[in-house]
Amino acid sequence: MVTLDLPIETGRLLLRPFQPSDLADLHAYFADPAAHRYLYSEAPADLDGTREVLARRQQRTVLREQGDALQLAAVRRGTGEVVGDVVLIWTSPEHRQGEIGYLLHPEHRGHGYATEAAEAMLALAFDRLDLHRVAGRLDARNTASARVLERLGMRREAHLRENEFVKGEWTDEVIYAMLAREWRARRDAAPAAPGRGDRAGAAIEG
Secondary structure, three states: OEOOOOOEEOOOEEEEEOOHHHHHHHHHHHOOHHHHOOOOOOOOOOHHHHHHHHHHHHHOOOEOOOOOEEEEEEEEOOOOOEEEEEEEEEEEOOOOEEEEEEEEOHHHOOOOHHHHHHHHHHHHHHHHOOOOEEEEEEEOOOHHHHHHHHHOOOEEEEEEEEEEEEOOEEEEEEEEEEEHHHHHHHHHHOOOOOOOOOOOOOOOOO
16 A cells, blocks of 8 residues: 655645535536546536545545555645546556546636646656556547647557447547656656646546
8 A cells, every 4th residue: 555645736736635525616527518528437417426426536545456546636726726636547556557637627727737737646656656657548539638648748659549439439549658767857857847728638537
């Protein structure tokens, strides 16, 4: 089991575990059907549906074994607004692999919050957890999310043609990744600043 020091502070955000009081903020963006356009999931029908989603997020605070996820609310420092969430999945302890994803409130897109939060998760993955490789998977049509991964310095490794049947149609999947040595080289070359201009998106949801 990996015990983490939370919350994580960035320039403008506080990344912390979800709380019961986050229900309204989570519902404001998770219940938007547009937010699920490129996800496996569907928007919850009502507040009770979002309450179940919140309960799952509240449990994602510890990495014990393969498949566990750390999912944190991205909160604006100073205002306390939940602008979205970010996730790190421990996909393979043996091979030191992880995967990141993010989902942003529509009203807070375009300010670099997704880039800023995801960069903090990469720092956690490589500097604290000593992972060797971190990936980001997304629907190939989700170009906004791809731009976030590219701003982070992640490489586009693969474009899988019609590899999944999602919501009644065959979809392409794009895979980005970064190695620990690439992270260190990028970090040491120039301290990263919060991204600007991304509309964000979602690489992972569940």
